[in-house]
Amino acid sequence: MALELVREKLIDQNPLAIRGLTVSYAEKPAVFSVDVSYRAGQMTAIVGPNGAGKSTLLKAALGIVRPISGRVTAFGAPLDRARARIAYVPQRASVDWEFPARVIDVVMMGLYRDLGLLGRVRPHHRARAMQSLARVGMESFATRQIGQLSGGQQQRVFLARALAQGADLYLLDEPFAGVDAATERAIIGVLKGLRDDGKTVVAVHHDLATVPAYFDRAFLLNITAIAEGPVAEVMTEANLRAAYGGRLGPARQAV
Amino acid sequence: MTGAEFVMISLVPLVIGVLAAIACALPGNFLLLRRQALIGDAISHVVLPGIVVAFLLSGRVAAVPMMLGAGGAALVSVALIEAIRRLGRIEPGAAMGVVFTAMFAGGVLLLEQSAASGVHLDVQHALYGNLESLIWLDGHGWGALVDREALRGLPPELARMALVTLAVALFTGLLWRALVISTFDEGFARTLGLPVRALSLALVAVAAMAAVAAFDAVGSIIVIAMFICPPAAARLMTDRMGGQVAWSLGFATLSAVLGYVLAGYGPLWLGHQSAVSAAGMIATVSGLILALAALFGPRRRGVAAV
Numbered sequence: 001m002a003l004e005l006v007r008e009k010l011i012d013q014n015p016l017a018i019r020g021l022t023v024s025y026a027e028k029p030a031v032f033s034v035d036v037s038y039r040a041g042q043m044t045a046i047v048g049p050n051g052a053g054k055s056t057l058l059k060a061a062l063g064i065v066r067p068i069s070g071r072v073t074a075f076g077a078p079l080d081r082a083r084a085r086i087a088y089v090p091q092r093a094s095v096d097w098e099f100p101a102r103v104i105d106v107v108m109m110g111l112y113r114d115l116g117l118l119g120r121v122r123p124h125h126r127a128r129a130m131q132s133l134a135r136v137g138m139e140s141f142a143t144r145q146i147g148q149l150s151g152g153q154q155q156r157v158f159l160a161r162a163l164a165q166g167a168d169l170y171l172l173d174e175p176f177a178g179v180d181a182a183t184e185r186a187i188i189g190v191l192k193g194l195r196d197d198g199k200t201v202v203a204v205h206h207d208l209a210t211v212p213a214y215f216d217r218a219f220l221l222n223i224t225a226i227a228e229g230p231v232a233e234v235m236t237e238a239n240l241r242a243a244y245g246g247r248l249g250p251a252r253q254a255v
Numbered sequence: 256m257t258g259a260e261f262v263m264i265s266l267v268p269l270v271i272g273v274l275a276a277i278a279c280a281l282p283g284n285f286l287l288l289r290r291q292a293l294i295g296d297a298i299s300h301v302v303l304p305g306i307v308v309a310f311l312l313s314g315r316v317a318a319v320p321m322m323l324g325a326g327g328a329a330l331v332s333v334a335l336i337e338a339i340r341r342l343g344r345i346e347p348g349a350a351m352g353v354v355f356t357a358m359f360a361g362g363v364l365l366l367e368q369s370a371a372s373g374v375h376l377d378v379q380h381a382l383y384g385n386l387e388s389l390i391w392l393d394g395h396g397w398g399a400l401v402d403r404e405a406l407r408g409l410p411p412e413l414a415r416m417a418l419v420t421l422a423v424a425l426f427t428g429l430l431w432r433a434l435v436i437s438t439f440d441e442g443f444a445r446t447l448g449l450p451v452r453a454l455s456l457a458l459v460a461v462a463a464m465a466a467v468a469a470f471d472a473v474g475s476i477i478v479i480a481m482f483i484c485p486p487a488a489a490r491l492m493t494d495r496m497g498g499q500v501a502w503s504l505g506f507a508t509l510s511a512v513l514g515y516v517l518a519g520y521g522p523l524w525l526g527h528q529s530a531v532s533a534a535g536m537i538a539t540v541s542g543l544i545l546a547l548a549a550l551f552g553p554r555r556r557g558v559a560a561v
Contacts, residue, residue: 001455010334059442062442062445062446063445064442080448082450083447086446087446088442088443088446090440090442090443094440094442095439095440096288096439099438099439100288100490100495100498100499101435101495103493105437105495105496109435109436109439109440109443112436112447113447113448115432117429117430117431117433118432145554147494159442166450167299233537237386
């Protein structure tokens with residue numbers, strides 16, 4: 001009995017479990033010794049001040065940047081064996097939108113794991129990509145060059161690409177940054193739909209005011225982990241002060 | 256010019272010119288979109304001393320020693336850049352600039368001081384190759400193309416360039432999807448499990464191979480031009496990756512053919528006695544195509560149909 005308990009503790013079955021993660025740019029730690037598990041079927045916001053390491057934590061968890069130390073498992077397996085179940089939506093500004101591609105070309109990239117290097121694109125692949133576009137309200141833009149889209153439309157295309165992956169865990173880096181109100185509503189609608197289908201959503205979020213309305217749980221981060229749990233329990237005055245320090249000001253009033 | 260003269264004098268340089276242009280333009284498309292377009296320039300500078308040393312050691316212009324020399328020079332340059340960056344505490348761009356130009360200058364000095372000058376490798380050769388000298392002595396008319404004996408007399412540069420072009424085309428074709436995804440969005444590519452770093456290294460290695468092979472036949476001027484001009488012009492013609500690559504191959508071929516013909520006959524048409532450098536003219540034509548595309552291309556920034 002005791003042994004079983006130990007074993008269960010060792011292998012975290014959560015969609016994403018991070019243990020002892022430390023990332024450093026130059027000499028300064030960007031993320032220090034973070035332990036956190038994200039629950040299945042929940043929407044979790046990663047919240048913290050600028051420079052708190054929110055994006056870095058996501059990137060390190062996905063192997064995009066190399067951590068100094070730490071262990072990441074997804075669905076109880078090493079990351080590389082769970083890749084097919086994870087979809088990542090990077091920050092919109094991280095790519096060059098002048099790239100010669102149409103909206104549909106970008107969404108089709110989400111099918112890479114099904115298509116492989118040389119697999120033929122079949123009608124059902126194309127249909128899946130179009131369905132994903134329809135879910136974010138962008139189906140009429142399929143043949144538009146991506147550079148002609150507004151910021152909000154670009155963000156929706158990125159979300160559609162993630163939807164096309166058909167993943168169980170969705171990791172989003174600032175999905176609401178610089179988007180119009182209509183896009184924000186559309187995106188949160190899609191994310192809640194995913195959650196209602198039993199998928200797991202984790203998003204870096206910068207607007208403290210909308211955390212309670214949008215998310216089930218919150219993870220407060222400022223280089224080190226401050227708190228993780230249901231939004232009401234995490235977003236307390238004391239925790240926010242610990243994360244934001246003297247910079248809270250207007251953010252606190254918003255909560 | 257009769258058919259026999261064309262086959263003997265112009266056919267092989269023309270084909271080699273087209274192959275070299277294509278081999279450089281193909282990886283150039285990806286390098287351009289990755290903001291690494293100058294890597295072709297850098298490679299063609301850095302490898303010069305390596306090629307000269309390989310020539311001095313082996314005593315002949317052959318593919319294998321040249322590739323080894325070029326590869327060795329590339330490794331030395333990487334080590335030098337890192338050393339200068341660390342010891343001098345300066346930014347990587349400046350360290351690269353110093354190393355590339357210094358190694359090219361060293362290569363030129365080495366050429367002049369060595370017995371290499373005047374034999375086959377000389378400074379002119381390094382800059383604009385020896386395209387015009389690649390004549391096919393056994394090519395007596397079109398019939399030679401099916402004459403086994405005559406085919407054996409083809410300049411070895413042709414087979415070498417064809418092989419390299421084929422390798423570059425295979426690399427691009429087989430890894431197309433992975434190259435496009437990792438060029439557009441590296442972070443996303445990594446989450447798909449793509450070996451992003453290896454792909455990026457392979458792309459540079461393939462570009463280096465194309466540069467070294469083309470360098471031998473057509474010199475470094477054309478290498479620099481073909482890595483950048485056809486892909487950049489092609490980007491202004493289309494909004495799709497496949498379209499861009501197709502246009503760039505068309506532009507590369509057009510530059511090579513038009514440049515070769517203009518260099519050979521243009522001066523004569525104008526009443527001059529001698530021809531001008533084919534490599535120089537090919538590079539010039541590719542630049543003119545880019546200028547025209549920048550002025551009239553349908554997909555210039557800001558004019559794309561909304």
